[in-house]
Amino acid sequence: MSIETLKVVGLSGALSTLSRTTTLVQSYLDSFASHGVSQLSLLSIAELAPYLAQTTDPTALPPALQQAVAQLSAADIIVVASPVYKGSYTGLFKxxxxxxxxxxxKGKTVLLAATGGTELHALVLEHQLRPLFSFFGALTVPATVFLKDSSLVKVADGSSYQYQLAAPLERIALSVSQALHLHAGPPPLQHAVNAA
Incomplete structure (x- = not known):
């Protein structure tokens, strides 16, 4: 599969539309775009919240949730990020x-990220998010990103967030590179034998 045909979906577990977590997910999508990926979309739990609050039956999803599930189903690569509240990802995300x-x-490549007030919350990546997506049979990328809330500050007009340091963007680039490599899979066996 070529880069141009890859479908990448970002899923933000933030409970507000303007959030550090959604900014982080968008940074991942921007990084994929820099590699030539053009089929990019963003799902926001904040926007799905009104429908989630009234839905308990997976077989009777309202249209907005049906569309979100369809996007995930069609995705090749998924970026997942949640803010950490009370030591875990958000309830509506779960x-x-x-x-x-x-x-x-099953078999989809998943990148994991989170935001929180202290580095202690970074454990959510390895102890909660990775096992969660392993349950689904997804292939989680080794490099994760955890951002302290202080790493992203609102711009003067309050319309968005910006990074205090470049280091998170470098880590995002590494994670995206790993995802593309993981999604591509190993070289054909004959090629590997010839190379040896």
Whole structure:
């Protein structure tokens, strides 16, 4: 599969439309775009929240949730990020994940990220998010990104966030590079034998 045909979907678990977490997910999508990926989309739990709050039956999803699930199903690569509240990802994020068919994400490449007030919350990446997506049979990328809230500050007009340092963007680039490599898979066996 060529870079141009890859479908990458970002999923932000933030509960507000303007958030550090969504900014982080958008940075991942921008990094994929720099590699030539053009089929990029962003799902926001904040925008899905009104529908999630009234949905408990995975077989009776409202149209907005059906569309979100369809986007994830069609994705080749998924970027997942959540703010950390009370030591875990957001409840509505988990509720959305609970509505997914266990086979939906099987074999998909997933990048993991989170935001929080202190580095202590970074454990959510390895102890909660990675096991969660391993349950689905997804292939999680080794390099994760955790951002302290202080790493992103609002611009003067309050319309968006900007990074205090360049280091997170470098880590995002590494994670994206790993995802593209992982998604491409190993070289054909005959090629590997010839190379030896």
């Amino acid at each position: 509720h959305f994940i609970d509505l997914l068919d266990p086979q939906l994400l």
